[in-house]
Amino acid sequence: xxxxxxxxxxxxxxxxxxxxxxxxxxxxxxxxxxxxxxxxxxxxxxxxxxxxxxxxxxxxxxxxxxxxxxxxxxxxxxxxxxxxxxxxxxxxxxxxxxxxxxxxxxxxxxxxxxxxxxxxxxxxxxxxxxxxxxxxxxxxxxxxxxxxxxxxxxxxxxxxxxxxxxxxxxxxxxxxxxxxxxxxxxxxxxxxxxxxxxxxxxxxxxxxxxxxxxxxxxxxxxxxxxxxxxxxxxxxxxxxxxxxxxxxxxxxxxxxxxxxxxxxxxxxxxx
Amino acid sequence: xxxxxxxxxxxxxxxxxxxxxxxxxxxxxxxxxxxxxxxxxxxxxxxxxxxxxxxxxxxxxxxxxxxxxxxxxxxxxxxxxxxxxxxxxxxxxxxxxxxxxxxxxxxxxxxxxxxxxxxxxxxxxxxxxxxxxxxxxxxxxxxxxxxxxxxxxxxxxxxxxxxxxxxxxxxxxxxxxxxxxxxxxxxxxxxx
Ligand SMILES: [Fe+2]
Numbered sequence: 001x002x003x004x005x006x007x008x009x010x011x012x013x014x015x016x017x018x019x020x021x022x023x024x025x026x027x028x029x030x031x032x033x034x035x036x037x038x039x040x041x042x043x044x045x046x047x048x049x050x051x052x053x054x055x056x057x058x059x060x061x062x063x064x065x066x067x068x069x070x071x072x073x074x075x076x077x078x079x080x081x082x083x084x085x086x087x088x089x090x091x092x093x094x095x096x097x098x099x100x101x102x103x104x105x106x107x108x109x110x111x112x113x114x115x116x117x118x119x120x121x122x123x124x125x126x127x128x129x130x131x132x133x134x135x136x137x138x139x140x141x142x143x144x145x146x147x148x149x150x151x152x153x154x155x156x157x158x159x160x161x162x163x164x165x166x167x168x169x170x171x172x173x174x175x176x177x178x179x180x181x182x183x184x185x186x187x188x189x190x191x192x193x194x195x196x197x198x199x200x201x202x203x204x205x206x207x208x209x210x211x212x213x214x215x216x217x218x219x220x221x222x223x224x225x226x227x228x229x230x231x232x233x234x235x236x237x238x239x240x241x242x243x244x245x246x247x248x249x250x251x252x253x254x255x256x257x258x259x260x261x262x263x264x265x266x267x268x269x270x271x
Numbered sequence: 272x273x274x275x276x277x278x279x280x281x282x283x284x285x286x287x288x289x290x291x292x293x294x295x296x297x298x299x300x301x302x303x304x305x306x307x308x309x310x311x312x313x314x315x316x317x318x319x320x321x322x323x324x325x326x327x328x329x330x331x332x333x334x335x336x337x338x339x340x341x342x343x344x345x346x347x348x349x350x351x352x353x354x355x356x357x358x359x360x361x362x363x364x365x366x367x368x369x370x371x372x373x374x375x376x377x378x379x380x381x382x383x384x385x386x387x388x389x390x391x392x393x394x395x396x397x398x399x400x401x402x403x404x405x406x407x408x409x410x411x412x413x414x415x416x417x418x419x420x421x422x423x424x425x426x427x428x429x430x431x432x433x434x435x436x437x438x439x440x441x442x443x444x445x446x447x448x449x450x451x452x453x454x455x456x457x458x459x460x461x462x463x
Binding site: 125 | 280285335351398424428449454458
């Protein structure tokens with residue numbers, strides 16, 4: 001097992017941690033939001049430079065990304081399959097001897113590309129805190145209980161229509177050190193691959209109506225209200241199952257494939 | 272080449288990988304596309320630093336590349352390596368001093384005359400969305416000079432995407448997320 005960076009530094013004090021109040025942070029968030037609304041230019045992805053998220057201050061590139069026409073390797077993505085992921089890895093509630101504590105949920109949806117095509121046979125990974133807001137990670141020192149029956153890591157391979165379904169436990173909000181009394185809305189981290197390497201993405205899924213949305217500098221790195229709502233799952237009673245689990249639907253859209261349209265284009269030229 | 276068609280759907284926004292990916296995304300032999308010590312293997316390594324030049328100890332890097340002949344693997348098995356199949360994909364969490372290591376091969380050109388490179392994705396706590404870059408091999412100077420992407424950059428910026436060859440055959444590639452010698456990061460068509 002290649003070891004993640006644990007121990008040593010952290011987490012007692014994040015170097016970027018400040019004692020700023022939530023009111024100050026909310027003021028910064030609202031002011032950026034007002035400037036965005038006034039500018040009238042649509043943004044659909046998070047800002048790399050977003051000062052309210054203090055850890056981003058020294059970690060965002062200052063130069064605009066340089067446009068690249070994708071080369072052959074970038075038009076393909078790694079292949080994952082049954083050899084990589086066991087079907088039971090999509091159920092985070094059966095990884096130990098007992099039932100984990102908390103609200104059992106099913107999160108299901110589809111992975112599509114920007115053209116609406118299903119992304120088939122591709123890897124989805126997720127990780128999350130438990131029902132008390134604690135991660136099974138050495139650096140997480142939030143004094144909330146670990147659950148010996150919940151690790152909070154799952155994987156799946158998408159089906160023929162790009163579909164996926166995870167059974168898990170609803171995670172709780174947890175505190176972090178961005179500012180004084182900072183709390184993250186409940187979320188599940190998702191990692192996705194497409195058909196092209198250029199579609200690779202990692203994001204977070206949220207739950208409807210979370211009162212922490214307006215206060216959270218990570219959710220708010222996406223300054224467009226409609227764009228950030230794309231990260232919020234929908235309660236879906238058709239996914240809910242009788243006397244077992246409540247259900248949420250969340251579809252994920254990757255960027256457009258460059259391979260498929262360039263291939264179509266090449267075929268057109270041949271005709 | 273004609274203009275890329277408009278997207279039908281708006282892509283879902285990315286978010287930071289956060290601080291706690293370390294127990295979820297790394298896996299056994301994740302950074303070993305080939306077994307270390309294999310006669311074909313080389314080491315690809317470097318540091319990841321922030322705008323102050325300080326190491327970033329919580330970054331995660333991924334690479335995707337052709338093999339030495341320029342062939343692109345369609346084989347599964349990157350997560351559960353069998354020790355023989357080259358899948359072209361690897362993942363490496365940096366260590367406590369922001370250093371990463373992959374064991375891989377020198378990629379060949381996917382088309383003859385093209386400058387070979389390794390595609391790389393960067394994730395980190397404090398980085399709100401993934402970044403893409405390329406790691407070019409330093410040897411084929413003619414192909415490098417002809418590369419359309421490199422040709423569109425000034426000399427100093429171009430250099431940030433070209434790995435250094437060390438005496439033992441290793442490739443050295445440092446990432447600077449911000450500042451004077453900031454690595455060139457890429458955008459692609461059809462991102463929105
Ligand atoms: Fe989290």
